[in-house]
Each structure stands twice: as C-alpha cells, then as structure tokens.
Amino acid sequence: MTDITVRLAALREPAPASIFPGVLDRTGLADHYVTRPSPLGPVFVAFTSRGISLVDLAAVPEAFAARYRARFGRPVLPAAEPPAPLAAALRKALAEGRTGRLPLDLTGLSHFQEAVLHKAAEIPPGEVRPYSWVAGEIGHPGSERAVGNALAANPVPLVVPCHRVVRADGRLGRYSLGTDDNKRLLLEAEGLEVAAHESLAARGVRYLGSATTGVYCHPTCRHARRITARHRMEFRDARAARAAGYRPCRDCRPKAA
Amino acid sequence: MRTKTNTAVGGLAAELAHDRDAAFPRLVRTLQDGLFAGALRLTGSRTDAEEITQESFVRAYRALKSYPDERVRELRVREWLWTITLNLCRNRARARARRPEAPSGEDPAVPDPAPGPEQQALVTADRESLERHLARLPWAIRAALVLRYVADLPYAEIATALDRPVGTVRSDVHRGLQRLRQSLEEES
Numbered sequence: 382m383t384d385i386t387v388r389l390a391a392l393r394e395p396a397p398a399s400i401f402p403g404v405l406d407r408t409g410l411a412d413h414y415v416t417r418p419s420p421l422g423p424v425f426v427a428f429t430s431r432g433i434s435l436v437d438l439a440a441v442p443e444a445f446a447a448r449y450r451a452r453f454g455r456p457v458l459p460a461a462e463p464p465a466p467l468a469a470a471l472r473k474a475l476a477e478g479r480t481g482r483l484p485l486d487l488t489g490l491s492h493f494q495e496a497v498l499h500k501a502a503e504i505p506p507g508e509v510r511p512y513s514w515v516a517g518e519i520g521h522p523g524s525e526r527a528v529g530n531a532l533a534a535n536p537v538p539l540v541v542p543c544h545r546v547v548r549a550d551g552r553l554g555r556y557s558l559g560t561d562d563n564k565r566l567l568l569e570a571e572g573l574e575v576a577a578h579e580s581l582a583a584r585g586v587r588y589l590g591s592a593t594t595g596v597y598c599h600p601t602c603r604h605a606r607r608i609t610a611r612h613r614m615e616f617r618d619a620r621a622a623r624a625a626g627y628r629p630c631r632d633c634r635p636k637a638a
Numbered sequence: 639m640r641t642k643t644n645t646a647v648g649g650l651a652a653e654l655a656h657d658r659d660a661a662f663p664r665l666v667r668t669l670q671d672g673l674f675a676g677a678l679r680l681t682g683s684r685t686d687a688e689e690i691t692q693e694s695f696v697r698a699y700r701a702l703k704s705y706p707d708e709r710v711r712e713l714r715v716r717e718w719l720w721t722i723t724l725n726l727c728r729n730r731a732r733a734r735a736r737r738p739e740a741p742s743g744e745d746p747a748v749p750d751p752a753p754g755p756e757q758q759a760l761v762t763a764d765r766e767s768l769e770r771h772l773a774r775l776p777w778a779i780r781a782a783l784v785l786r787y788v789a790d791l792p793y794a795e796i797a798t799a800l801d802r803p804v805g806t807v808r809s810d811v812h813r814g815l816q817r818l819r820q821s822l823e824e825e826s
Contacts, residue, residue, distance in 0.1 A: 385818055388768055389787035396674035397688055404666050404695040410659055430659060455663055488660060 402456040412453070413460035414445065417475055419539055420570040421563050426540070427457050428467060432484030436537045438559050452536075453489075474540045478506030478571055483540055490536075493521070497531040504545040507571040508601040508633070509578065511549040517636060533557050544568060551582025573601060581615075588635050590614035590627045597622040602633035647716045655711040658702050666695050669716060673723050676789040680727040680781065682773055690730065694723040720791070720799035724781060731777070771821045775814055778802075782810040783818075 405411040412434060414427040425445040427435040435452070439445035442459065449457040462468055470483040480502035487495050496519040504510050512525035512532075521527070532543040538558040544567045548554045553575070556564035565575050581600055589605040590597035592612040597619075598605035616622040619629070623638035647668060653661035673694060678687035698719055702710060772780060778800070785796045793811075797804040 385768075385815055385822070386787050388764070389772075389783065390790070392679055392765065392769065392772075393671075393675040393788050393790075394678060396670040396691060397684075400670050400674065400688060400691055400695075401663075401666055403692050404699075405663060407692070407696045408662065408699040410662060410699075454667070 402458065405455065406458070412449070412455055412457045413463070414442075414449070414457050415460055415463060417471070419475065420567055421539075421559060424539060424558075426463075426471065428463050429486045429488075431486035431488070432467070433471065433537050433540055434486040434488075436539050436558070471540070478542060480541055485537055485541070487536070493519075493527065494531040494534065496520075497528050498535060498537070498541045498543070501532060501535075501543050501546055502541050504542060505603065506542070506545075507568075507573045508599070508603070509545050509547045509568065509573065510599060510633070512546055512554070513549055514599070514634075514636070515546055518634070529555065539567075542567075549582070549587065551579040553579075584615075585617050586615045587618055588616040588622055590616060590622055590625065595627050596630050597627040597635060598630040599633045599635055602630055604630055604632060650715045651711055651713045654702060654713070654715070655707045658699075658710070662699055662702070665698075665715065665719075669719055670695075672716075672789045672791075673719060676720070676784050677723055677727055679769070679772060679784045679788050680724075681730055682769065686730055690723060690726045693726055694719060697722055714795070714798060716791070717795045717798040720785065720789075720795070721801070724799060727781075728777065767822065767825060768818070771818055771825075774821070775817060779810045779814040779817070782807050783814040786811050 402411060409430065412427055412429045414425050414435075416423045417426055418424075421438060425435075425437050425439055425442070426433060427445075427449055435449055435457075437445055437448060439448065446457050449455070463471060467484060470481060474480050474483045485498075487498065490498075497515055500515050500518050512528045513522075515528045515532075516522055516525045519528075528546070532546055533555050535541055535543040535557055538544070538556075544556055544558075544564045546554075547564075553561070553564045553568070555561055568575050578601060586600065588597045589600050589608060590613070591604070591608040592614055596604065597614075597616055614622075614625065614627070616625070616627070619636045619638040622629075622635075629635045629637050650661065650665055650668065654665065670691060674687055674691045677690045677694075678684060681687050681690065705713075772783070775783070781800060782796060785791045785799060786793070791799070793804050793807055797807045800807060802810075
C-alpha cells in the first residue's frame, strides 16, 4: 500500500475555474467590457475600476475575452454599461475624438509609454504630428523609434488617438488596430485630407507659415489650415522658418530652431 | 515544493499594502488551489468547498480594505486566509451536524482520468475509503493533517492558522497518520 502521506497528497484537487471570476465579481474587481461603434466597425472597450484598460477589434466576444485574459491574466465579463461618469467620458472620446478626462488604466506600462500616450492624447482630431515631435515634447528628443514602438503597443487605441502620430516624410506609418490602412481611414473620417498632407510632406515641406502673423505651424494645425494661399509660406525645417523671421505656433508647438 | 509555494506568497503582503486592488487578484490566483483542496477535504463537499473558498477571499478583501497599510504589510497572508477558511469549514460542519438530514459529501470525488477502467475503479475505491476515514477523525487532528499533506503547509504556518503551538500540531499530525493507518488496515 502506498504511503498514507502520498495518498493524502493525491486528494489534492485544483480549484474550479469559477472561483477566480466569482471572487473578482463579488469584490468589485472584475473587469468588464462593452462594444461601441467606430469608423472601423464595432470595437470592444474593456474597463477596470480605474478606467479603460483595452480597446480592440475582434470577430466575436470570446476572441476578445481570450486576448484580454492572455494579456492581463484576468477574466473580463460583458457589461450593459460602464459606470455613468466613465460612460459619458467614453462617449465624448469616441464621438468627438477627444480623450479629455477619460480615466485610463495603464497599469503595467512604463513611464515612457504612459508619457507617449498622454502626449498623443493631446493631438486634436483631424490633425497629425510626427513621431519626432512626441519624442521632443516628452523630453526624449531623438527617440522617435521608441515612440513608434510605444504607440504600436497602445492598449487603448481610438480613445488615445495614436493614429494621429505619423512619419515626418508624409507616410502614415504603422497602426496597431487591425491593418495599417485603418490609420488612413480614421484620419479621413476625422476630416484630414490625407492625400494633400502626404504630397506636401513628400515635397519636403514640414511647416507652414503665415506671412500675416509671422507664425509657423505643423501643416495640419488648425491655425495653418486657416492661412490663405496668398500668405502661406512653406518651410523645410525650423531653421528655415526662423531665418525667415517666423516664430513657432503656441498651440501646435513645432520644433524651435 | 514548499519553498516554491512560499516564494509565490512572498511579497504579497507588501504588494497588498501598496495597492490592495492591484495585488488582490494575484492573492486569489496564488492561494485558491490550496484553500479549495483543503476545504474540500474538510467539508467533504465540492459545492461547500467552492462556496467557502470564494467566501474566504471576499471576507479577506473586505478586511484588507479596512486595515491600515502597516497592518497589511505585517500580515502572514497564507496563514491568515487559512484561519478564515478553517472557521468557515468548521461552522459549516457544525451546521451540518445540527441538521443531520442535510446531505453532506454529496458529490463523489472525480476519479483520475488517466488509468484504465479497472485500475480506475480501484483508485476511486481507495480514495473514497481514505476520504471516509479522514472524515471520521476529530476536527483538530483532521485540520492539521489536511493542512499538512493536502494543502502542503509547513508546520509553522499550520500552527499560526490553527492558533495552536507547533508541538501540538506536530503531535496531532503524527496521531492522525497513526489512526488513519490503523483504521485503513482494520478495514482491509
């Protein structure tokens, strides 16, 4: 007969899978998700007690839940609605394209990644900024590649508009939500004339200046878009703008020479 | 094995003190298998064990939210959870004893899926007789045995969880093993 202590140990059974989600649900720690319409089709939006934790496209809820679990090690359950304040902020973020005060749960991201996402959230709808601008703004000039990686790993696309950060040469660059083409689709849905932006950048134009105000901007800045053709100046870089006597826009903050 | 489990629990108190909500899911994941396995052997019912395991975590969470950080940092997390679970198991056993018509041990253990049918029947019979004899032991002895061999807790942690001296726990475990061997031999 096998030793009794071994036989006792053999009575051990793993906990049923229902315990973990049950406890999280009863302690109010369970994560939930809702679906929302978007220009890319319905998106799944998950939230914790802290805020939005994941936004993703998925064919079926099971696929989204599986991905959530793989990423966070926690289950995610369907919800009818997020808590009222969150629901209002989410509506605003998706409808107007402004993150505003929408609470985000970015637990697990590095300080650098968080800084990149918060900076991207400042870009107004219909406007774009180069990767190098984000890098400079968060105090890491020259690290645009790391900025690109941080944006590619953005867990909350759409609500943090990483699609508004593009390459300086006019190409749109990578996009994390579905295919790279979705980036163009989202920008066009926001009213950006992507083709015009691309051809301007392809000609080597980085900034536009107004001969009446003496201010230069990123070409998609709302101030730049108001410059009439007659007064519009094109600059290859900040040095050229400065040499012509222009100062950087206070809103879109192009690089100073 | 034991060292491994200790490492898993290690750092939990500090993490909880820092951020209850962020660390609590890890607490559940780390301790649920041991607590459930123990509760199952102490109640003899899968339904009871599942309810009790959940309830222990929920109570622990509420307590954690009310404790100041310093107190959480000092917590011996696994022993503390076991104290809660043991109380719930004991209360459940007492309630069952008062209402003898209530079913207990209603669900038979799920047999090991691996071996062939005849061998499986043997394993199941073997298991059931061990469970039956274990269930007949007095509470303190049974609790000590289950915590030691089913939940794989070191003596020091069992002593804390049961609030008894380590020496007493050791001798309870020893006596429990003797009695189990004896009653199993008498049966065969």
